[in-house]
Amino acid sequence: MISAKIKKLNIKKKKFSLFSILVCTIVPLIASCSTSPLKENVVSNSVKNFFTSNLWVNSFSKVIFGYPDYPLTREMVEEIPYASLRIKIGKGPAGLMILQEKEDEKYSWVSKDSVLIKIQDGRIVRTSNLNNDLVDYYYAEDIVFEGLVKGNIQLKETSGNITLRDLIKGNISFREIINLEKDKYYYSTRSISLANPVVRGLNVQVYTKKEANEVIEILGRKYEVILIKEIVENKKIAWKHENLYWVDPETGFVWKSLQQIAPNVPPISLEITKAPSI
Template identity: 25%
Template sequence: MKLLGHFFLAASVAFLLASCSSTQTALWDTIQLGFTTPDDVTLSLEKVQAAPADLIYIRVDDQPRATMVLAFYEHDQHKWLSSDGALLTMAHGRIVRSLGFRNDLTYLGNTAEDPIRQGPAAVESGEWLRVTDWQYRQQSGYVMRSTFHEEQGAELEVLGQRFQTRLVREAVQVEKTAATFENLFWFEQSTGVLLQSRQQMAPHSPVLHITWLSEAARLLAADMDDLALSMDLL
């Protein structure tokens, strides 16, 4: 699996870089940030804004924090790559497939009904059922049932700035088993933009802590534009 991950990464990066030669060096430097290091990777707002592709922080369990880069957006899904061969495919912030992690998620069904797609306003719409396949012991056809609950007033710090968020808790039960786990999603309070999540793909999967750096940078830039406009109107 790891060899396949490295092959997929190399092929994907080669394709991506070939499509825009003027950003080759900058994009490769961005991907290099994903290498495993003994310390957390920390990026400045200016570094994120200058990056030629979107960036996320990712922490796997208690390991050092790294970055992943957005390599592709297709079929309403974002595909994130790290330089050590990991791939995450997400739909509206939900992990729908992975490669290079312990107990990879190989299939997730019924994603169109996922309340997370609609943001925090949809979390009280009832349960969400889906069928999943996992790489661990080649387990397939498991049904997972989720219920959601929103908490108000959670504060989040990203890129040195504080955001007021709406925290959504997702309680997950694997049907016909005793396995349960919890996912967390933090949405910016006024816009509904997803800024951070803590997700597991299956009961035996690592906990993935994800922060959407480029989304946060865009929100901060919009705030500065609004401030500049209000000053011009005075």
């Protein structure tokens, strides 16, 4: 009888230890990215429920099939003391990722099963633990969505598409795109490297264009944004797709996007549910 009680106590202690390890490992990593200070009662309730629920993205192994989204509300997001985004890959279930860190203007978002997505200026620039990962991304000519223009930037007189050479000295910025004439694209190139299959330095052509002014809603909050479209193409492998970005016209912050990082990865939908305070 005594032996059975001791065994029962040991089991309970083991369960508690596993949860303690989870919290002690993850919380310090993301505490610096919290949008509000951690409080003891928050850690014991909201955070505990968050870590142990399926609301935090649990698996990317079945993204090609359709699954119902996990219920997500503004109240639930606000209770979590971290910046967060809603992610949906292909027809898979939607869930949350939380901000792990910010380094060199790159925001690292992490899921429950260690999927990592790095975002810079609204674009996905690196991933880890997907079916095919984006392992390198060279983007010297990309339009910068986030941040303000330094100085006055003007376009030279030109017909057709705008290229990097058509811009007078200064920062290339999202603001150049919103001032482009109708049906005129900004042309650039980028180079990407993938993990499965291994591809190094795949060059793609990118045509960026302002589409329309829109109002979007994310968990009950409305945002006035400008929809920016990228047409990304590599003719050698017959890969062509569109990336969409819903961008704040004042700050260049990307609130929502739909991006494809590789031919064999379904489009990734991202919505910022709680913006970083850093």
